Amino acid sequence: MRVLIADDHDLLRDTLVMFLQAQGGIETRTAADLFGAHRLIEAEAPFDLILLDLNMPGMNGLDGLKRTIALQDGQRVALLSGEATRDIVEKALDAGAAGFVPKTLPAKSMINAVKFMAMGEQYAPIDFMTAVDTTPTHPLAEKLTQRELQVLKGLTEGKSNKEIARDLDITEPTVKLHMKTLYRKVGASNRTQAALIAREAALF
Known part of the structure; x- marks a missing residue:
């Protein structure tokens, strides 16, 4: 079985390979x-499965998935992500994806999912697809817009403005604007303080 893993996080990529x-x-x-993945797809023998990180450079959302599926007689392509919503996953499956693999999936389950998809089946975790979408009801969360919450989550994960902008598919100036408003709303004067407030409130 030949599997191509395309992800810009070295540690996760190496762990999956292992x-x-x-x-x-x-x-x-x-x-x-995505460019590197396409180069390998075009230059080498067909892969049984191609795993694409939703947020890596070149993806442009589901556009990268669709372009990859269209390459070389339509090899099987699945999404790999830690942040995809159920709506995105459903659209990916409708577009012909072989499945969706959350980065939080245990190693054994991930291996089984890869084998399942490589055999021609479509995979998405049942608990993920049937989960009820919940919006945080924490008083702090209620003050923030959905986008501000996403930016704050990025701060708690130690991400830079550039990384947050890429993950959310928005510009860095927009991230800074959201930060300015969320600082005011949560009573923080900088990113570290905002992240601490969010962690102490168990917001994420």
Whole structure:
């Protein structure tokens, strides 16, 4: 079985490779962005499965997924993400994706999912697809817009403005604007203080 893993986070990519190769009989190739993935797809023998990180450089949302599916006689392509919403996953599956693999999936489940999709099946975790969408009811969360909450979550994860902008598909100046308003709303004077307030409130 040949699997291509395209993700710009080195640690996650290397960990996935280690998990899969430990199974035996699985050959892996990796890329750090969509361009690198496309280059491998066009230059090498067909892959049984291609895993694409939703937020890596070049993806442009689901556009990257659709362009990859259209390459080389339509190889099987699945999304890999830690932040995809159910709506995005449903659109990806409708567009012909082989499935969706959350980055939070345990190693054994992830390996089983990869094998399942490589065999021609479509995969998405049942609990993810049937979960009821809930909006935080914390008093602090109620003060913030959905976008401000997303930016604040990025702050608590230690991400830079550039990383938050890329993850949310918005510009850095827009991120700064959201930060300015959320600082005022939560009573913070800087990003570290905002992240601490969010953590102490167990917002994420």
